[in-house]
Amino acid sequence: MDLTVNLAPERSGGLLLSNPVMIASGTFGYDGYGRGLDPGAPLDSLGAVLPKTFTRRPREGNPEPRWFPSSFREGLAAGETTFLNSIGLTNPGIEAAMSDLAPIWDEMDANMVMSMAAESPEQWEEMASFTRGVSGFVAIELNLSCPNVDDGAMFSHQPRLTEAAVAGARRQTKLPLWAKLSPNVPDITEIAHAAVGAGADALTISNTIPALHIDVDTGEAVLGTGYGGLSGPALRPIAMALVHKAAQAVSVPIIGVGGVMTGRHAAEYLLAGASAVQVGSANLADLNAPFRILAELEALLTEWEIASVSEIIGKAEVA
Numbered sequence: 133m134d135l136t137v138n139l140a141p142e143r144s145g146g147l148l149l150s151n152p153v154m155i156a157s158g159t160f161g162y163d164g165y166g167r168g169l170d171p172g173a174p175l176d177s178l179g180a181v182l183p184k185t186f187t188r189r190p191r192e193g194n195p196e197p198r199w200f201p202s203s204f205r206e207g208l209a210a211g212e213t214t215f216l217n218s219i220g221l222t223n224p225g226i227e228a229a230m231s232d233l234a235p236i237w238d239e240m241d242a243n244m245v246m247s248m249a250a251e252s253p254e255q256w257e258e259m260a261s262f263t264r265g266v267s268g269f270v271a272i273e274l275n276l277s278c279p280n281v282d283d284g285a286m287f288s289h290q291p292r293l294t295e296a297a298v299a300g301a302r303r304q305t306k307l308p309l310w311a312k313l314s315p316n317v318p319d320i321t322e323i324a325h326a327a328v329g330a331g332a333d334a335l336t337i338s339n340t341i342p343a344l345h346i347d348v349d350t351g352e353a354v355l356g357t358g359y360g361g362l363s364g365p366a367l368r369p370i371a372m373a374l375v376h377k378a379a380q381a382v383s384v385p386i387i388g389v390g391g392v393m394t395g396r397h398a399a400e401y402l403l404a405g406a407s408a409v410q411v412g413s414a415n416l417a418d419l420n421a422p423f424r425i426l427a428e429l430e431a432l433l434t435e436w437e438i439a440s441v442s443e444i445i446g447k448a449e450v451a
């Protein structure tokens with residue numbers, strides 16, 4: 133069976149991945165950079181791997197607790213469906229990423245995709261300029277779920293800011309650019325159009341959705357920041373609807389993210405119109421999950437006698 137998918141148009145050189153299953157940014161290993169992974173993990177068997185987002189300067193991240201449940205693995209095993217985090221983009225900054233981490237990625241056989249987030253339209257361009265001439269990654273994902281310092285608005289909450297961010301990065305790189313969008317917007321299609329119009333080659337939908345969980349016994353929020361981002365099974369139907377809507381509106385590939393725990397969930401995203409999926413929370417619960425999900429998807433498509441993934445993309449009947 134042909135599992136290959138192309139995640140960039142020819143104008144950006146095309147980007148052929150061997151299959152549609154990737155590891156989502158921030159969930160690669162237990163620290164977002166691969167820690168905890170078996171050194172022999174066959175990362176090259178996945179479509180792509182996205183390390184955690186880098187910002188312009190190093191960031192310490194948010195106050196603890198940053199996770200609910202404190203162990204995603206134990207939570208999932210116990211039937212928990214609410215998964216929250218407020219990590220706060222802990223990272224060493226893009227300059228350290230380019231000098232210290234990109235050479236490591238370069239040695240790996242996997243397709244690595246660098247994720248970055250900036251604080252102003254100008255900073256998107258500056259950060260993309262740091263990637264010039266650096267090898268070790270095949271595409272750049274723009275994490276647009278971060279606030280613009282001038283007005284505090286999230287980039288992917290406004291078409292104008294989305295466009296400025298993508299256009300800034302586009303001016304500095306010829307690599308395929310994926311724009312990762314926020315789920316909590318009134319109309320995902322206007323954000324999708326803005327990103328594509330400014331040069332995004334694919335859209336990643338979606339990031340986590342703002343959420344709050346209070347422990348009624350203590351009367352306190354379970355996270356140190358109060359609010360956090362909801363991921364996992366509860367996010368899936370929300371992201372599914374956004375993927376479906378965006379896929380009707382734009383012609384670039386869509387990458388579905390949110391609650392992919394099994395191969396059937398991956399197939400659901402493909403049917404909704406995604407060309408590929410990213411696995412986040414499931415990976416944090418079990419570092420073998422992306423490999424299992426890929427095997428399950430392949431088995432399902434074989435059972436359905438599908439010759440190529442492209443045959444089922446967007447084929448769901450949604451009235």
Ligand SMILES: Cc1cc2nc3c(=O)[nH]c(=O)nc-3n(C[C@H](O)[C@H](O)[C@H](O)COP(=O)(O)O)c2cc1C
Binds near residue numbers: 158184389391392413
């Ligand atoms: C602990 C944790 C850290 C994350 N860090 C990032 C990040 O650095 N950059 C990013 O774009 N998304 C980040 N995300 C969001 C995921 O990439 C993904 O969009 C989201 O979790 C939904 O997918 P899931 O339901 O499979 O987890 C993070 C998610 C989690 C759970």
